[in-house]
Amino acid sequence: MANQSAKRITQENAARLAILSKLLLGINGFYLFVRIVLQYKSLTWSEAIMYLGSAALEVFLYTNLHHVSRPRYDPGGVLIDSGTDLSQPGLVSYMFDYIYISWFVHLLSLATRWAWSLYLAIPVYLGYMLFPYIRQFLGSSLGQQGGKPEEKASEEDAAKEKKRKEKKERKQQRVKYSR
Known part of the structure; x- marks a missing residue:
């Protein structure tokens, strides 16, 4: 066994x-x-x-x-x-x-002699598989260099955080009933 x-x-x-x-x-x-x-x-x-x-x-x-x-x-x-x-x-x-x-x-x-060009499918597939990682890497490095996209994202995050805090305060002010 x-x-x-x-x-x-x-x-x-x-x-x-x-x-x-x-x-x-x-x-x-x-x-x-x-x-x-x-x-x-x-x-x-x-x-x-x-x-x-x-x-x-x-x-x-x-x-x-x-x-x-x-x-x-x-x-x-x-x-x-x-x-x-x-x-x-x-x-x-x-x-x-x-x-x-x-x-x-x-x-x-x-x-046909053109059959040898099918080997090009291998690097194309490799690029397809690695593209998300490359895009993520380039996106993170570009986001750090370019100030405007990062500022816009931080403003949106601040606005969302403000809305969450206001909603939390409203929930705390509600009257709670107990039985």
Whole structure:
């Protein structure tokens, strides 16, 4: 009963990595076969460099996922740590997303050269996710530098505070009935 969750995570990670490695080899092997054997004359240096760069990043992310999800055992063979759960959200899911986008771009690039521009979706998404934090940072620093917006906000806050005090005083002056 002990460590059932850790054993389940270890098994799920192993199964997910096995599928990922087969797809990684299969899709990249198919791409290289088609590109080198069937479409060799249309292969350019820029496409070769883009493929090598994206494939190198794919392999790096795969080995990183493999490393962080590796379980640790003590000398007696008892499971100490199941490794990182590969189904968790966050950085791990972003690694999988990049690998999936790369596979899609590699397969689509066999039909059109414009497929490589789909990699622009990654920095656009990153900007979309970071925009609220950047806006908050810039808004707070701009609010401190510009005197007028801050003065206007403080005047509004003072007026609201005055209304609250007046309302509180009126409530205190009411006659209270008891039974």
